Amino acid sequence: MDRRNETIKFVHTADWHLGLANLSKKDDSGIPIQYICVEKSAGEIVDFVHSNDIDLVLMCGDILHTRNPSPTVENILAKILHKLTSDGAIVIYLIGNHEIPGWGDNPVKIYDTLDIPGVIVADKVELHKIELKNGQKIQIGTIPYPVDFDLSDAISSFAGKVERGIPSLLMLHSFVNGAGLSGSDLKLLPDEPNLNPDEFDELPFDYIALGHIHRYQQIWGKPPAVYSGSIQKVTFAEEKERKGFVAGTISNPQSFKNEFNKNRRMSEWHFVPVESLNYITLNIDVSGENNPTEIILQKLRNRPVANSVVKLKITIRPDDPKISLVQIKKLAQELGIFVITNDRNIVDTIRGKIESAIPTGNMSADIEKYIIEKMPEHKEKIPEILNIIELLQKNEK
Numbered sequence: 001m002d003r004r005n006e007t008i009k010f011v012h013t014a015d016w017h018l019g020l021a022n023l024s025k026k027d028d029s030g031i032p033i034q035y036i037c038v039e040k041s042a043g044e045i046v047d048f049v050h051s052n053d054i055d056l057v058l059m060c061g062d063i064l065h066t067r068n069p070s071p072t073v074e075n076i077l078a079k080i081l082h083k084l085t086s087d088g089a090i091v092i093y094l095i096g097n098h099e100i101p102g103w104g105d106n107p108v109k110i111y112d113t114l115d116i117p118g119v120i121v122a123d124k125v126e127l128h129k130i131e132l133k134n135g136q137k138i139q140i141g142t143i144p145y146p147v148d149f150d151l152s153d154a155i156s157s158f159a160g161k162v163e164r165g166i167p168s169l170l171m172l173h174s175f176v177n178g179a180g181l182s183g184s185d186l187k188l189l190p191d192e193p194n195l196n197p198d199e200f201d202e203l204p205f206d207y208i209a210l211g212h213i214h215r216y217q218q219i220w221g222k223p224p225a226v227y228s229g230s231i232q233k234v235t236f237a238e239e240k241e242r243k244g245f246v247a248g249t250i251s252n253p254q255s256f257k258n259e260f261n262k263n264r265r266m267s268e269w270h271f272v273p274v275e276s277l278n279y280i281t282l283n284i285d286v287s288g289e290n291n292p293t294e295i296i297l298q299k300l301r302n303r304p305v306a307n308s309v310v311k312l313k314i315t316i317r318p319d320d321p322k323i324s325l326v327q328i329k330k331l332a333q334e335l336g337i338f339v340i341t342n343d344r345n346i347v348d349t350i351r352g353k354i355e356s357a358i359p360t361g362n363m364s365a366d367i368e369k370y371i372i373e374k375m376p377e378h379k380e381k382i383p384e385i386l387n388i389i390e391l392l393q394k395n396e397k
């Protein structure tokens with residue numbers, strides 16, 4: 001069937017950070033659990049691409065977490081790209097800051113070298129003219145993360161090149177001022193390359209696909225400029241966020257028989273959520289309780305926390321009975337919780353609470369306790385220090 005005048009269907013995704021493993025949990029074969037989570041979310045995108053007959057997949061950068069991925073990570077990506085393109089969809093893979101090599105080639109350059117059908121690697125400012133599986137033509141401007149060029153210059157370079165009358169998209173990996181950050185974007189540097197959203201105003205594109213910020217949002221209206229956000233939560237700061245991708249269409253103006261927007265095609269899009277690893281913080285106050293471990297176990301049993309990373313924030317007093325981490329970990333395993341933060345954090349959380357417990361009001365006793373816990377190497381100086389405190393207190397009176 002000739003679909004040249006029909007709607008172009010696209011999927012827009014970014015910031016998979018495949019290869020990030022900041023949790024210690026691994027599967028039985030030793031693969032970090034987060035690789036598997038990304039692969040699962042990507043699998044949802046693959047299913048969507050196949051069941052909706054998608055023409056084009058826009059991957060807007062930082063799909064890989066590092067510029068030198070392990071063979072396992074490379075192979076997971078290869079499997080996904082193979083599936084994405086197996087029904088004729090074209091994938092454009094834009095290079096984000098995490099994929100820029102210090103020297104030499106980027107980690108997906110091999111797809112270019114091997115001329116893998118359906119995969120286009122976009123590692124420079126360029127206008128790609130592409131024919132899609134049904135014969136439709138599309139122009140795609142690509143702006144990778146700006147290391148050695150100016151963003152505004154890159155954007156304005158397309159002005160004279162984009163042909164009116166052919167659908168056009170822009171892909172960009174960078175920070176746009178005013179974007180709402182995701183909990184995992186909080187480490188962005190203040191001197192991050194950026195541009196103002198009004199620089200998009202009236203650009204000759206039907207849709208601007210953005211990557212870099214991990215939160216789904218529209219940042220400009222004419223043409224629409226949208227961040228798809230990331231597909232997996234990676235921090236507790238993202239507890240309440242939704243992760244997913246964007247699915248959209250660009251309609252040929254011929255299918256609009258009215259005067260509306262004659263010069264511009266009509267683009268529509270919506271957010272498609274995917275399943276993400278959950279991050280959950282449980283605040284549990286066991287101060288003054290006789291059996292704090294049982295209270296914590298009960299709280300865990302009562303919450304639907306499977307497929308989650310759970311952080312326990314426990315409030316406990318120094319004289320309360322000790323908490324059994326062994327029992328907590330055993331239950332966590334039974335419940336299918338991936339990790340209870342990492343070992344050290346939970347110990348620190350508990351110990352931290354003990355250390356910062358309300359002072360007794362007896363300065364000498366508090367200082368003695370502090371030195372024993374925090375500065376054991378100065379333990380033998382305690383009598384001397386306490387003497388000085390006593391003298392000072394006397395002088396005060």
Ligand SMILES: [Mn+2]
Binds near residue numbers: 061096173211212213
């Ligand atoms: Mn990025």
